[in-house]
Amino acid sequence: MQNHEEAVLRLSLRRLCAAAGYTGGRLFLHDAATGRFHAEAVLDDPNPSPPVRLTRRPRQSVGPDDPLVELLRAGGRPCVLGEDRRGGPGTTRLAVPLSGPDTSTGTGTGTGLLGFALLDHPADHRAEEPLPDQVSACADLVGAAVLGVLTNRRLAAAHEEVARRHEALRRGGEAERRLSRLVGRPGGLSALVRTCAELTGKAVALFDARHRLVTSAGPVGGEVRIQPVNQILAGARVRPEGEPYEPCAPRESCEPCEPAVVPARPAAGLLRRHVLTPVLAGDRHFGWLVVMEYPALLTAFDLLVARRGAECAATEFTVQKRVADVAWNARSSLARQLVRGTSTVADLRGSGEYLGIDIDARRVLVYLTGPGARRDDPADDERLATGLRRRLGLDVLTTRGSEGLVLLVESPRDAGAAAVAARVKSAVREVCATHPGGDGLTAGVSSVAEPSGLARAYREAREVARCIGRFAGGRSPRVLAVDDLGPARLFLANSDTASVRRYVDDVLGPLLTSTAHHTTLLLTLRSWFDSGRSVRVSAVELGVHENTVRLRLARVHDLTGLDVLTDAGDQLSVQTALLVLRLQGHPALLSPDGTAADHDGRRTA
Structure with a gap:
């Protein structure tokens, strides 16, 4: 022509x-x-x-x-x-x-x-x-x-414009078809970002609302080297011509947000241009979709893919959240039914098979209370359960109790009950120590229970948590098992706190001074009771002669009038008082945070 x-x-x-x-x-x-x-x-x-x-x-x-x-x-x-x-x-x-x-x-x-x-x-x-x-x-x-x-x-020229628009519509329709088919399908967000990279021929990354990288993909045969989104956001706040640029924030409308081209700013560490698109769904801000201008220049088609990709990512985030909420609610409901025992075994087994949960497994029940466990926040509960699951490698169910959070930890069939309870107690202490607000958490850990005994395990763990909350001091995570307190937990959990403190003072008042001699006597009493009232085992633990242990117990008799060697009633009184002192964190006794004391009453790991 x-x-x-x-x-x-x-x-x-x-x-x-x-x-x-x-x-x-x-x-x-x-x-x-x-x-x-x-x-x-x-x-x-x-x-x-x-x-x-x-x-x-x-x-x-x-x-x-x-x-x-x-x-x-x-x-x-x-x-x-x-x-x-x-x-x-x-x-x-x-x-x-x-x-x-x-x-x-x-x-x-x-x-x-x-x-x-x-x-x-x-x-x-x-x-x-x-x-x-x-x-x-x-x-x-x-x-x-x-x-x-x-x-x-x-x-x-008109024909070329029509052909160009037709090609743009064809490519846009192809991109729409490929991206929309990925929502709710296997592959999730990774497949979505990978498809965006294939359509644009550029590196694409998805960041969450906390600026953490979710997934990324590069063009076929290319590498992915997208900078952190917080650095891209910092470079986007001022445009080259001096006009301020504020990235889109969450808003009430559900209209899609237009992508913004962030210019290259070498002074801010941005050597290439980036397309920055917020991932929004209604008033929820899920993160950012970023397309880097490499290895080719940006085009209008790249902006279209970025916008549609962000919309599909927001939909995928919403779908995944709803699925997670449904699964979480279903698992929580099953855990509640296991603890309460209000459903038939057939109904429980049917729900368990659907959710992939063995309802016949033995479990350890953990009752968490305190300011950090009273918030009815499923995401917060999920973080606690996930942390415990990762440390133990065991399935964990969660549900809400009257005053706190209930965790059901599955027990391996071939493991000893005492060993499993000890592992769970240690893992709970570690999770609480790293959890936001974990300093105020209190945890009661039951022994390993059969499915029919979970209701009793719930009552016991709750009594332990109440004992710790009423008498233990300090802000470190406080974790005790049912076996650590014994039957006295029922008395401590339901008695008047002031009366219990007066009772302890009446029983062991002469030994509650700060002198080293009285601390040694308390340490000897603790060792003697922990060893099953064996003078020989206690002497070996303390590193003294057996006669020294007898002399110290006789000295306790002289000071308090209690014959712990022969009188069963005095033994129960002293053991209960020692339990309260232990909850209070007395320096001579094992405290709820898992630390012990040396012979001089100093804390040791």
């Missing part, structure tokens, strides 16, 4: 030169986009005599405000310019305006001119001026040909 247009324009210029009696010239056509007139065809004199030496390079375009254009627009007829030094000394120039049939109706170029021809001849033609009517008639024919060329160009 372009060669055909050039041939038509050159032939038209040749005909016009022949009609005017000129040997060469140039044909200028109007460009509607810029308003200028560009040289489209050139006809040189084949045998210039004498040769013409141009004093300056011929102009290839003329502006709409050029005096020549004004002259032709005003006259509308050919005019001889005479000797024009712009074309060379001794050159006679004839300017011929070109117009088409539609320019008079206002539907043409808008300037009254489709173009014009500048005809040159090395000889002086002023004495032999061409006939104006003859030149004008030929100019009308040339104008019609020029109008056809310009019309073809406009049609070709």
